[in-house]
Amino acid sequence: MxxxxxxxxxxxxxxxxxxxxxxxxxxxxxxxxxxxxxASWFVGNEPFPDPATLLVQPDHYIYRMLYSQGVPLEDLEIGAAELKNPRRVWSIFADHYYLFRGTPTRIWLDYCFQQLFGLTVPLSGKTADLYFDTIAEKLHTPEFLPRALYERxxxxxxxxxxxxxxxxxxxxxxxxxxxxxxxxxxxxxxxxxxxxxxxxxxxxxxxxxxxxxxxxxxxxxxxxxxxxxxxxxxxxxxxxxxxxxxxxxxxxxxxxxxxxxxxxxxxxxxxxxxxxxxxxxxxxxxxxxxxxxxxxxxxxxxxxxxxxxxxxxxxxxxxxxxxxxxxxxxxxxxxxxxxxxxxxxxxxxxxxxxxxxxxxxxxxxxxxxxxxxxxxxxxxxxxxxxxxxxxxxxxxxxxxxxxxxxxxxxxxxxxxxxxxxxxxxxxxxxxxxxxxxxxxxxxxxxxxxxxxxxxxxxxxxx
Amino acid sequence: MxxxxxxxxxxxxxxxxxxxxxxxxxxxxxxxxxxxxxASWFVGNEPFPDPATLLVQPDHYIYRMLYSQGVPLEDLEIGAAELKNPRRVWSIFADHYYLFRGTPTRIWLDYCFQQLFGLTVPLSGKTADLYFDTIAEKLHTPEFLPRALYERxxxxxxxxxxxxxxxxxxxxxxxxxxxxxxxxxxxxxxxxxxxxxxxxxxxxxxxxxxxxxxxxxxxxxxxxxxxxxxxxxxxxxxxxxxxxxxxxxxxxxxxxxxxxxxxxxxxxxxxxxxxxxxxxxxxxxxxxxxxxxxxxxxxxxxxxxxxxxxxxxxxxxxxxxxxxxxxxxxxxxxxxxxxxxxxxxxxxxxxxxxxxxxxxxxxxxxxxxxxxxxxxxxxxxxxxxxxxxxxxxxxxxxxxxxxxxxxxxxxxxxxxxxxxxxxxxxxxxxxxxxxxxxxxxxxxxxxxxxxxxxxxxxxxxx
Amino acid sequence: MxxxxxxxxxxxxxxxxxxxxxxxxxxxxxxxxxxxxxASWFVGNEPFPDPATLLVQPDHYIYRMLYSQGVPLEDLEIGAAELKNPRRVWSIFADHYYLFRGTPTRIWLDYCFQQLFGLTVPLSGKTADLYFDTIAEKLHTPEFLPRALYERxxxxxxxxxxxxxxxxxxxxxxxxxxxxxxxxxxxxxxxxxxxxxxxxxxxxxxxxxxxxxxxxxxxxxxxxxxxxxxxxxxxxxxxxxxxxxxxxxxxxxxxxxxxxxxxxxxxxxxxxxxxxxxxxxxxxxxxxxxxxxxxxxxxxxxxxxxxxxxxxxxxxxxxxxxxxxxxxxxxxxxxxxxxxxxxxxxxxxxxxxxxxxxxxxxxxxxxxxxxxxxxxxxxxxxxxxxxxxxxxxxxxxxxxxxxxxxxxxxxxxxxxxxxxxxxxxxxxxxxxxxxxxxxxxxxxxxxxxxxxxxxxxxxxxx
The missing domain is CATH 3.20.20.140 (Metal-dependent hydrolases)
Structure with a gap:
């Protein structure tokens, strides 16, 4: 990619x-x-919870684009202290990933998907689960803890x-x-x-x-x-x-x-x-x-x-x-x-x-x-x-x-x-x-x- | 062109x-x-009258440029209900066609001249009559009636x-x-x-x-x-x-x-x-x-x-x-x-x-x-x-x-x-x-x- | 260059x-x-005094950039009727010549150095004296008098x-x-x-x-x-x-x-x-x-x-x-x-x-x-x-x-x-x-x- x-x-x-x-x-x-x-991430050095919490929820570049095309913020659980259904949030995001064509968000994310998680098929509704599972799994390995990433x-x-x-x-x-x-x-x-x-x-x-x-x-x-x-x-x-x-x-x-x-x-x-x-x-x-x-x-x-x-x-x-x-x-x-x-x-x-x-x-x-x-x-x-x-x-x-x-x-x-x-x-x-x-x-x-x-x-x- | x-x-x-x-x-x-x-053009489906009435008089991109270089609007018969001397208007336009170098007007018109009217010599004072006659003639053929053009x-x-x-x-x-x-x-x-x-x-x-x-x-x-x-x-x-x-x-x-x-x-x-x-x-x-x-x-x-x-x-x-x-x-x-x-x-x-x-x-x-x-x-x-x-x-x-x-x-x-x-x-x-x-x-x-x-x-x- | x-x-x-x-x-x-x-230059047709007076002192493009990077205007003798130490001014300028990378000033000056004065090594602190001496000498030759330059x-x-x-x-x-x-x-x-x-x-x-x-x-x-x-x-x-x-x-x-x-x-x-x-x-x-x-x-x-x-x-x-x-x-x-x-x-x-x-x-x-x-x-x-x-x-x-x-x-x-x-x-x-x-x-x-x-x-x- x-x-x-x-x-x-x-x-x-x-x-x-x-x-x-x-x-x-x-x-x-x-x-x-x-x-x-x-800074708190690096104190506890706990694993990041899941792909949606890490990549979708905090990134206003992402949810503003989805919102502009009619996705309710509620569906993305924006504002929730903890995501109830991260896989569903991820899936909505994946379905709309084409919206980011030509944007820097797309470049940043593809880089992250490929360089960090080794994903080489494009993200879409079809590959949403593959992405979610691959990322979720890696996030719980030692190399993906906050301090390890800082050094990497x-x-x-x-x-x-x-x-x-x-x-x-x-x-x-x-x-x-x-x-x-x-x-x-x-x-x-x-x-x-x-x-x-x-x-x-x-x-x-x-x-x-x-x-x-x-x-x-x-x-x-x-x-x-x-x-x-x-x-x-x-x-x-x-x-x-x-x-x-x-x-x-x-x-x-x-x-x-x-x-x-x-x-x-x-x-x-x-x-x-x-x-x-x-x-x-x-x-x-x-x-x-x-x-x-x-x-x-x-x-x-x-x-x-x-x-x-x-x-x-x-x-x-x-x-x-x-x-x-x-x-x-x-x-x-x-x-x-x-x-x-x-x-x-x-x-x-x-x-x-x-x-x-x-x-x-x-x-x-x-x-x-x-x-x-x-x-x-x-x-x-x-x-x-x-x-x-x-x-x-x-x-x-x-x-x-x-x-x-x-x-x-x-x-x-x-x-x-x-x-x-x-x-x-x-x-x-x-x-x-x-x-x-x-x-x-x-x-x-x-x-x-x-x-x-x-x-x-x-x-x-x- | x-x-x-x-x-x-x-x-x-x-x-x-x-x-x-x-x-x-x-x-x-x-x-x-x-x-x-x-819409009226497509009701009567009458031929467009002549090149100047069709292409010069209604197009403010054209006459604003001519006016900026000292051509009086009166000479272009702007505002006239019917052109008295369309050939003369066309000739003034042709004399000044070089003014449009580098402008989209030039691209649009050359496309129109070549694709619609088959003209392949550049428009200028010298070719003004050739253009006028070629376009005027075609405008009165069935293929150039408004409805035919819509379809074409x-x-x-x-x-x-x-x-x-x-x-x-x-x-x-x-x-x-x-x-x-x-x-x-x-x-x-x-x-x-x-x-x-x-x-x-x-x-x-x-x-x-x-x-x-x-x-x-x-x-x-x-x-x-x-x-x-x-x-x-x-x-x-x-x-x-x-x-x-x-x-x-x-x-x-x-x-x-x-x-x-x-x-x-x-x-x-x-x-x-x-x-x-x-x-x-x-x-x-x-x-x-x-x-x-x-x-x-x-x-x-x-x-x-x-x-x-x-x-x-x-x-x-x-x-x-x-x-x-x-x-x-x-x-x-x-x-x-x-x-x-x-x-x-x-x-x-x-x-x-x-x-x-x-x-x-x-x-x-x-x-x-x-x-x-x-x-x-x-x-x-x-x-x-x-x-x-x-x-x-x-x-x-x-x-x-x-x-x-x-x-x-x-x-x-x-x-x-x-x-x-x-x-x-x-x-x-x-x-x-x-x-x-x-x-x-x-x-x-x-x-x-x-x-x-x-x-x-x-x-x-x- | x-x-x-x-x-x-x-x-x-x-x-x-x-x-x-x-x-x-x-x-x-x-x-x-x-x-x-x-106009006065061309009346007396006197030689331009020295490189700094000619090229640095009157050029606000140059001294504004030097000033922006901390060079005091006093060091450049800005405002002085006559430069006390043109070689020193020139040397400060030469030391900071890298600041002009990517600017038109750099293009203008390199052209002038090379085309007029035949200088082909880049200007820097090291070559400041070579530049000063070469330019200063040429400025006192007949070909560099104001009227000669006008014609050249x-x-x-x-x-x-x-x-x-x-x-x-x-x-x-x-x-x-x-x-x-x-x-x-x-x-x-x-x-x-x-x-x-x-x-x-x-x-x-x-x-x-x-x-x-x-x-x-x-x-x-x-x-x-x-x-x-x-x-x-x-x-x-x-x-x-x-x-x-x-x-x-x-x-x-x-x-x-x-x-x-x-x-x-x-x-x-x-x-x-x-x-x-x-x-x-x-x-x-x-x-x-x-x-x-x-x-x-x-x-x-x-x-x-x-x-x-x-x-x-x-x-x-x-x-x-x-x-x-x-x-x-x-x-x-x-x-x-x-x-x-x-x-x-x-x-x-x-x-x-x-x-x-x-x-x-x-x-x-x-x-x-x-x-x-x-x-x-x-x-x-x-x-x-x-x-x-x-x-x-x-x-x-x-x-x-x-x-x-x-x-x-x-x-x-x-x-x-x-x-x-x-x-x-x-x-x-x-x-x-x-x-x-x-x-x-x-x-x-x-x-x-x-x-x-x-x-x-x-x-x-x-």
Missing amino acids: IQEDRLFPADPTTRSIAKRLYASIRDLPIISPHGHTQ FRLDVLATTDSPLDSLSDHQAIRDSGWKARILPTFRPDSVVDPDFSGFRQNVTRFGELTGEDTASWKGYLSALRQTRRRFQQLGCTATDHGHLTARTADLSEQEASQLFSQVLAGKAGPHQHELFRAQMLTEMARMSVEDGLVMQIHPGSFRNHNRQLYERFGRDVGADIPMPTTYVEALQPLLSRFGNERGLTIILFTLDETTYSRELAPMAGHYPCLLLGPPWWFHDSPEGMLRFRESTTETAGFYNTAGFNDDTRAFLSIPARHDVARRVDCAYLAKLVAEHRLEEDEAFQVAQDLTSNLVRKAYRL | IQEDRLFPADPTTRSIAKRLYASIRDLPIISPHGHTQ FRLDVLATTDSPLDSLSDHQAIRDSGWKARILPTFRPDSVVDPDFSGFRQNVTRFGELTGEDTASWKGYLSALRQTRRRFQQLGCTATDHGHLTARTADLSEQEASQLFSQVLAGKAGPHQHELFRAQMLTEMARMSVEDGLVMQIHPGSFRNHNRQLYERFGRDVGADIPMPTTYVEALQPLLSRFGNERGLTIILFTLDETTYSRELAPMAGHYPCLLLGPPWWFHDSPEGMLRFRESTTETAGFYNTAGFNDDTRAFLSIPARHDVARRVDCAYLAKLVAEHRLEEDEAFQVAQDLTSNLVRKAYRL | IQEDRLFPADPTTRSIAKRLYASIRDLPIISPHGHTQ FRLDVLATTDSPLDSLSDHQAIRDSGWKARILPTFRPDSVVDPDFSGFRQNVTRFGELTGEDTASWKGYLSALRQTRRRFQQLGCTATDHGHLTARTADLSEQEASQLFSQVLAGKAGPHQHELFRAQMLTEMARMSVEDGLVMQIHPGSFRNHNRQLYERFGRDVGADIPMPTTYVEALQPLLSRFGNERGLTIILFTLDETTYSRELAPMAGHYPCLLLGPPWWFHDSPEGMLRFRESTTETAGFYNTAGFNDDTRAFLSIPARHDVARRVDCAYLAKLVAEHRLEEDEAFQVAQDLTSNLVRKAYRL
Whole structure:
């Protein structure tokens, strides 16, 4: 199902260059500096329960497509703590596998099926049981336990995404176990810095309890954040992450910020003030990053839970997050005016709005010392999306203002497949440059190494 | 002039795959579910008058280009009920045919000249008379009568676009004639639902007279719409079409909607209320579609009659409609919050703003059960436009949330050429996926069939 | 370092077509109708001082990239009237030359190093001195004096960009010298028509002194502009240029305009009135162009001096200009409603927002007789940028509503390289059309000539 030369351009000259480049990086360790796997898997090191629980239920790429074609989420047992009928869920998925033709999900899954489970017949309704049984059986063998897979995947770093309210006890437990994996938390404070996050006010209260700070005061609240960042750093954290609706930043005086915080906390602030508070908090986070060296990641532009009926029935994250037009130029200026020339600061920008690649992001990253471009995100971490990213940013920002690849996934088993796609597409892009004499081949080998390893380590300070 | 391998990638491997795919679909019947041909042609079955009247005068792609290069519209007799000097119009067009180099118009016309009229020398000032005479002569032969062409084109369905104020007597006459063609009306209510449509208030009054409903009341107005939709359905209509400036929708209470309608009808509403009324009417149309099963098409984003001087001299539709930035995410939410999860509803979304393909439309169509993506529209129904559409939407929405091709044309003779271009570009895209091992060749054959026939029939319920 | 076939597609068929096309235009004279070289160079005809002063200091493409990777602008002596240590600046640049991999800067510079200076080892820290010494030596030979280079570059026209406050004495001196080069001024009135331009009010006063008009009155101010345009025309000027933040135009009555001018000049106008004034001035410029035949160029969409700290330390133009989202459809309507159908008017539109190519600019240029599309501008005058421009505009506007290439550069030595890139990319694009049978090869030869020469001369009335 998957071919040796997949994702390389058909032109023979270009393909042969791409193959040479790829051969030089295919076996490099995987660095995964941003994602949504669970540290807990590696504490207990229990087998993953079954194919549907592992591959279908957590993957919104999969169930959003099925839902779009009329499969009820109930039939897929989305939201269930434990699947009642995993074989039936798997069978529905298999029946609809043709829907994924032409999508990256298909590439990731075929890779996983073939490389990990040795399956070589295509998945369909007919082969659903064969797949289910083969995968289910293997999942209970020692080689498929979470820690074994971590090592088999040649993971060098695996970053999770964590709330400031999380004790990080799983990360601590991994460390305490003596297992030498590098599984690192990422500081994602949305739940305590975004007034529209569900439960925001209670979260801030709880945050005070956890940190022993008076989070009802601006000063105490900031202290709690500082303290928690340190706590994360002690467990290896090197980065923060911020998922606001917009990229807006602000640079209020301490007094203005303090008053705004009080209003927000008192529930007396309207939507504009909420937005302003989020904006100010990005600048506060930048200030703390200048102090403590944590790398900032900004992921704006996702309209969350667009489908209100589903949201009411199933809650957050059921696949109805839709990108919005996003602008960065005016939005980031307050933060950049304050900290944009700080040599010690690194901010990695992401976008769901591809129009910003050549218009805003590449020109900004090609100027400001603190800015780097994160890889194509979410709907765009696909072969065409990755190619558009390189084609739209390289000529202005070069390669060296980019930060390598993120798999950004909940789907642990897809990690090698995703990195493999990224490596192949980068090599395909580089091969085109070489074939068109826009880059020397010896330089392309160096760039391929840089994109796969060196730029990631440097960007994320690993 | 036209070559066997046109529009296929130059790489030999990819081209040979494209050719195989194309051979499997080139002879499939044409389904034309959205367009602007006239049912009346097929009633009288009179010969088309002459080349200029048939090919130049109705085609705004042609005269907008000529106008942009300094040809006065008067010289082309635009707006004349009957051409006084069709040979002269044709000659001006022929003199300027070089302007169309690199445009789809050129591809469509060369196909039509060569395949239909057997012309093999290029069109230019020198060959203008040869062309005029050859075409004029053939147009008066039996094989070039409208019904003969319908059959020769292997049309399976041909949908027109019709006002609720139209009696559809031409459609009725075709049915009554016993001729077995499938020429279907489409319900396009802009003239009675858009307060900015010229003559809106008189239209609503006349709508009341035609339907016998009290269209001065909200209830009667809605009844008139319902009744007229049923009338259209009785003549085979399966779809509605909506050409608002924006994609905005609203979900007002019955009382609010009723009051707004009164204000609008009394001429007391300002631009914001007009926009709100259009927004509400999209939701009303969706509600009726849930009831009666008509498929909704939404075509937003065209700034109509941008050139005011021309509009004052020549009226609507003289080629000065310009696309606007369009957003869908917030705009469609009121409608989708109400009806977005209805299994029985189909809404086909179009855009003139290509930035929405990957950012908004593919993510929405890849989630909501009711949404499908219409093909690249208007300025974008070109080889590059079609390719960008597939490259920007497939990875997120797949193929199966798209609705096949529309020719969307007034130019009857260009229909086979337009479908041929669409089929070739789809095959070129699929061939690239196959050549890069992103899709199996056997699957590509299936997808090619689906894009050409199955998805169109399913989307439009034909 | 540079290869014969650079920038041509790898596919052998397509490449061979591209080579044939390119061979037919590679030696055509260079027409440079828009740029930022200095007429003064050609008056004194003094040697350029040294490699760093010539190639690094004036080129914001270069130092913005170095700055983005942490090189202080002070180390590059940006802003210094004379470089204290050009060899050190050159050495820093050489050390970081790898940053430009994949960028057009790299292509331009390698071309210049190899073609002009005969350097064939790659530039790096190791070869920095070899480069510096080789270039420095050659710069002091007769063949590298400005006038010799002008002739060696086969320049046919070289337009500069000039303020209405400039005496144009350098242009006069070139004429007086009897040297037969065609170095033409361009009328760029931002300093006296943009209220936000630094020193605007003093500029207007000085403008009155220079012209002998009462520039405190609207009438006198317009007379001063008219008079100065005539003065420019007497020295060969054929075009104006306008660099506002947006493309907004207005069409005020004379009384409204006059009042607005008074308010603006009195310093009593706010940002909205400033914007309105700029908008009105574009329409005034169009009115004067209808009278005197100067071609208008509009370059909107650059957020100037985004990095406030750098602006405060180094002033304007230190590489922190960032593109903004730009819209044209509503913005240009007031001007176009007034003058859009004037046969004698030419307006060349540029953009930094590539989303407008297919959505707005091509549809407008493909309709309005006065509009032409300028080439990809600034960050987009790169191989991918040029290709996106052709792919996004040709199908709607054709080739004949475009205006050929601009090098738009301060970097005199890069002019041949930039035109060479443009010619190669156009040939690559045309070759693809030919290989895919979308254009006949004989037509492609004609189009290549037109894009390189004929359309430029026609657009700029040269």
